[in-house]
Amino acid sequence: xxxxxxxxxIFKFILRRMMGMLPILAxxxxxxxxxxxxxxxxxxxxxxxxxxxxxxxxxxxRAQYGLDQPLWRQFIAYAVGVLHGDFGLSxxxxxxxxxxxxxxxVTISPLLALAALALALPLGTLAGxxxxxxxxxxxxxxxxxxxxxxxxxxxxxIATFLVYSFALKLEILPVAGWGSLEQAVLxxxxxxxxxxxxxxxxxxxxxxxxxxxDYIRTARAKGLRERLVxxxxxxxxxxxxxxTSAGVIFGGLVxxxxxxxxxxxxxxxxxIAIDSIFARDYPVTMAIVVLFTxxxxxxxxxxxxxxxxxxxxxxxxxxAS
Amino acid sequence: xxxxxVVACVLIxxxxxxxxxxxxxxxxxxxxxxxxxxxxxxxxxxxxxRDTLSRLIxxxxxxxxIAGTVLAITLVVGSVLGMAAGFLGGRVDGILMRIVDAILAxxxxxxxxxxxxxxxPGITTVIVTLALSWWPGIARLTRSLVLVLREEPFIDxxxxxxxxxWRIFRWHLLPNIAAPLVVRASVGVGFIIxxxxxxxxxxxxxxxxxxxxxxxxxxxxxxLRSDPYLALFSSLALGVTIIGFNLLGDxxxxxxxxRLESR
Numbered sequence: 001x002x003x004x005x006x007x008x009x010i011f012k013f014i015l016r017r018m019m020g021m022l023p024i025l026a027x028x029x030x031x032x033x034x035x036x037x038x039x040x041x042x043x044x045x046x047x048x049x050x051x052x053x054x055x056x057x058x059x060x061x062r063a064q065y066g067l068d069q070p071l072w073r074q075f076i077a078y079a080v081g082v083l084h085g086d087f088g089l090s091x092x093x094x095x096x097x098x099x100x101x102x103x104x105x106v107t108i109s110p111l112l113a114l115a116a117l118a119l120a121l122p123l124g125t126l127a128g129x130x131x132x133x134x135x136x137x138x139x140x141x142x143x144x145x146x147x148x149x150x151x152x153x154x155x156x157x158i159a160t161f162l163v164y165s166f167a168l169k170l171e172i173l174p175v176a177g178w179g180s181l182e183q184a185v186l187x188x189x190x191x192x193x194x195x196x197x198x199x200x201x202x203x204x205x206x207x208x209x210x211x212x213x214d215y216i217r218t219a220r221a222k223g224l225r226e227r228l229v230x231x232x233x234x235x236x237x238x239x240x241x242x243x244t245s246a247g248v249i250f251g252g253l254v255x256x257x258x259x260x261x262x263x264x265x266x267x268x269x270x271x272i273a274i275d276s277i278f279a280r281d282y283p284v285t286m287a288i289v290v291l292f293t294x295x296x297x298x299x300x301x302x303x304x305x306x307x308x309x310x311x312x313x314x315x316x317x318x319x320a321s
Numbered sequence: 322x323x324x325x326x327v328v329a330c331v332l333i334x335x336x337x338x339x340x341x342x343x344x345x346x347x348x349x350x351x352x353x354x355x356x357x358x359x360x361x362x363x364x365x366x367x368x369x370x371r372d373t374l375s376r377l378i379x380x381x382x383x384x385x386x387i388a389g390t391v392l393a394i395t396l397v398v399g400s401v402l403g404m405a406a407g408f409l410g411g412r413v414d415g416i417l418m419r420i421v422d423a424i425l426a427x428x429x430x431x432x433x434x435x436x437x438x439x440x441x442p443g444i445t446t447v448i449v450t451l452a453l454s455w456w457p458g459i460a461r462l463t464r465s466l467v468l469v470l471r472e473e474p475f476i477d478x479x480x481x482x483x484x485x486x487w488r489i490f491r492w493h494l495l496p497n498i499a500a501p502l503v504v505r506a507s508v509g510v511g512f513i514i515x516x517x518x519x520x521x522x523x524x525x526x527x528x529x530x531x532x533x534x535x536x537x538x539x540x541x542x543x544x545l546r547s548d549p550y551l552a553l554f555s556s557l558a559l560g561v562t563i564i565g566f567n568l569l570g571d572x573x574x575x576x577x578x579x580r581l582e583s584r
Contacts, residue, residue: 024423031435032435035435035438035439039439148564148567148568148571149564151567152560152563152567153556153559153560153563153564154515154519154535154559154560154563156519156522156535156538156542157538157556157557157559157560160538160541160542160552160553160556161553161556163542163545164545164549164552164553168545168546168549175546247425247426250428251426251427251428251429252428254428254430254431255429255430255519258430258523259519259522259523262522262523262539263542270430274434274523274524276438277434277525278442278524282438285435285438288434289431289434289435292428292431293427293431296427296428297426300426
């Protein structure tokens with residue numbers, strides 16, 4: 001007789017979600033592989049450039065990159081490599097592993113995004129809650145106008161104006177670059193603006209909804225001070241709907257990070273991705289696509305997990321099924 | 322109101338663009354490169370001495386053409402797949418909604434990077450990327466509308482009288498969901514224009530010598546210190562246009578369908 005092992009339901013939940021991610025991961029692996037290996041054009045000829053007549057060198061390169069193998073074998077090598085964190089060799093920098101090309105960039109982009117989020121989250125929540133609490137007053141109207149502007153004006157247009165005013169006219173901040181604290185100010189601010197506006201808009205909507213709930217009326221009826229009603233009762237209840245939007249918020253941050261890195265000449269993943277497209281350095285491009293995919297799958301998993309842990313209603317419903 | 326006026330102006334400019342461009346957009350004048358606004362070039366010139374005003378006007382046209390194409394594709398694909406998911410239910414629904422969730426969780430710039438390396442940077446890449454990342458929103462809305470409609474007696478009547486499924490889609494479901502779909506789509510135009518400009522700014526979108534707002538801002542940024550006009554004027558054109566479309570979209574939504582919440 002096999003005794004059934006009791007698994008905590010939360011692990012079952014996580015496991016089920018992780019299984020659900022596998023098809024997406026497999027699809028991305030196939031697409032990125034085909035893009036890097038099955039496109040017309042011979043990378044070896046490009047790598048050889050001046051030595052294109054040197055057959056021996058060509059053979060050696062082909063063997064080094066595994067391009068002499070049949071396609072299916074190349075795919076297996078690629079998939080196994082990716083699972084081990086090995087993305088093969090760069091086409092542009094001959095013989096250099098992709099991981100080496102990306103090593104510094106891999107820490108820059110998340111740092112930039114997290115700094116922007118650390119700025120956008122409190123700022124956006126504060127603005128949204130303030131607008132909701134002061135609904136239909138000049139405070140609310142002003143915040144809404146700023147939000148529409150923040151959401152509507154592309155960040156490279158905002159960056160143009162900010163660089164023009166702060167770096168060129170007032171000369172208090174550097175124009176571009178990466179490495180010092182001053183150089184990080186403008187990129188982080190530019191990156192934070194659309195996210196802060198988006199978070200504020202969500203926070204305002206959710207707050208207006210929360211303020212109409214019965215428990216808010218109860219809290220007020222028992223004579224609780226308004227600051228506690230908002231801070232303790234309403235604020236907690238907008239945390240969950242805000243969390244569920246974290247995927248979209250991170251998506252916006254990444255898209256904007258590509259632009260911000262280009263504007264301010266920051267050697268992050270976004271700029272390397274764009275450069276590698278024009279250099280036809282497929283292994284590098286595809287490695288970045290795979291990295292971002294994995295990152296997003298885990299963000300979504302983490303968000304689902306956090307929501308279930310925070311909201312007792314959701315926890316009961318999810319774990320029962 | 323303000324949004325409507327801005328959008329009307331932008332549309333007119335886009336429609337009659339070839340008539341009002343002061344100079345052909347490809348005309349170079351290297352001796353007159355980076356000139357500030359003057360009588361000959363009202364908004365100045367770029368690195369090749371091309372007239373900024375003319376290129377802004379041509380950029381308007383390109384921007385709206387792409388937005389229109391993307392909108393048409395997403396509306397057709399999104400509504401058909403959304404109706405299929407909502408009406409047929411079952412396995413079709415399950416698979417389609419999984420795909421929708423997967424795409425919605427994916428930032429469009431990653432799709433753009435993938436496509437740009439396969440198709441090469443250009444207008445096709447922009448249109449395919451944006452269509453690919455925008456149809457799920459439409460499909461999801463269509464599905465939720467159809468789920469409500471499916472319970473209506475006239476749908477039951479059509480089913481029991483043996484109406485083919487495609488006829489139910491075309492003549493029974495579509496007329497009832499068209500209005501909210503168009504509203505939802507109009508809310509999205511501003512964001513499609515912004516996404517197109519971002520991709521062109523990154524160099525993945527519209528290529529030289531064609532004019533695009535995003536590309537013009539990219540050209541202008543490095544010389545912001547000495548010749549700020551190109552970047553500033555194109556940023557202004559882009560910002561005003563997108564704000565106009567967003568205000569119009571929000572207004573339309575409030576008038577036509579107060580229940581519809583933005584994503």
